[in-house]
Amino acid sequence: MDTMRSILSIPEALYPLIVMMLTLGQGIYAMPVPTDIPMCTAPETTQYSLTFTGKWTQAAFPKQYPVYRPPAQWSNLIGVTHSSDYHMWQRNEFASNGVREFAEKGEAWTLMKEVEAAGERIQSVYGILSAPAVVGGTGQMNSEFEVFARHSYLSFIVRIIPSPDWFVGMDSFDLCDGDHWKENVSMDLFPYDAGTDSGFTFSSPNFETIPQDRIIQITSSFPSHPANSFYYPRLKRLPPIAKVTLTRIKKTNQIISLPVEPTQSNLLPTGNEIEDTIINTPLDCEVSVWSPWGLCKGKCGDSGLQHRTRYVLMHPANNGAACPMLEDERKCIPDNCL
Structure with a gap:
């Protein structure tokens, strides 16, 4: 193939941009694999269904929960399939200008240009995927995408709206497990701070962080400031604010049956033993x-x-x-x- 793989469910606003980039991104999947990374020997390509589920409820996150101007919601999802030598974003590292603009404003142009440049320079990006926004703190968005044995990693980012520069996402998750593809993955998602805006609350005005900080995971006790919208000192950990489920699709485009007993290759710890349990986070006066x-x-x-x-x-x-x-x-x- 001589172009980047286009992925389903692309929002209309991003479609012209991604089409242009797919046209420009020549020869993206032919890359040398680093010798220090275990090589994926699974069949060359496979397809996955991605489901993003928002779990941002007022019961779970009662402090300063945004109910209007704007209410709690999620941006569209932007993701890539790639090799091990590429990172869209990384915990404890500085956010790129593209991640900054997306985390602060939901603007994807610079981020897409960075993806294009990585594909041309080090041939590390195989495909782009996108899913539409979720209007509300709860709800789902879906997408389908293809992975290649040499580009078996998935990364994505979704902006928390409203927020200064907060997001959720996945960094370089390997869908390959030796000689086979993982069948089903479920992972809880927690908020991250991009380190580019110094606001403490969901509705904080723009206040640039100078010098820029590194990307950090927001916890119930960090940042340890009473004004922080996620500051719940009585909790050992925040409840998950979202969840992502990845399911391998048969070539017939029908979702395969899951194993009767979960195995290490298809199960990740989620921190929730019971799914869909109503979480009520105590909020002190x-x-x-x-x-x-x-x-x-x-x-x-x-x-x-x-x-x-x-x-x-x-x-x-x-x-x-x-x-x-x-x-x-x-x-x-x-x-x-x-």
Whole structure:
């Protein structure tokens, strides 16, 4: 073949760009395989069905959950099949300009140009895949794609909307297992920070990170700032915010039957023993600091009372700790009595 493989389910906005790149990307799949990486000896090509499932619910992520302007949702999925010497993004490494633009704005032009350049320079990219956006925190998007024995890795990225520069995705997952293709893979996905915007909340204004940070996984305790939308210090780990399922397709385009008993080659730990369990993350009440003490009110010669107040910053949810008292008083001696 003399072009990059086109993949199904390409959004209309990206279709002209990808068609142009497929035309330009000559000779992409003929690459020398690094000798230090185990060679895939599975049959040359196979096809997979990809299903991305959003699990971003208000019950699981009650803190600052975006309900409007815009509500919680997912961008379109952009992915590539490639060899071991290519990375679309990597944890603890700096995001490329393409990943930056996609994570911050959902713009894919620069990212697609980077994919094209990698294919031409080191012949590491075999195909591009895409899936339409999910309008809502929950829901699914689907795509089908082909992998080649010399390009058996899958990477993709999906932007969390709204967010400063947060995303979920998969980095260089090998679908080949020695002399055969993995039949079925299920993996929970957790949020990442691209390290290019310093906002703490879903609706933070654009605030460029200078100098740029590395890509990090966001956890329930990191970044350890109370304003962080994913900061749940009572949790050992965040619940998964999304999930991806990869299923090998027969040449008849029908999904193959899964094994009766899972094996190491077709099962990855997901962290959830029971699928589709409703997750209710406890959210503790958060209150402001106390106001200064008010004036001492009372009759001259007698003790008086003065008050102070505080207000609720975050109401509790899902059996989180209740709010403490919001008003306080103490005895005092009136000042400036005549």
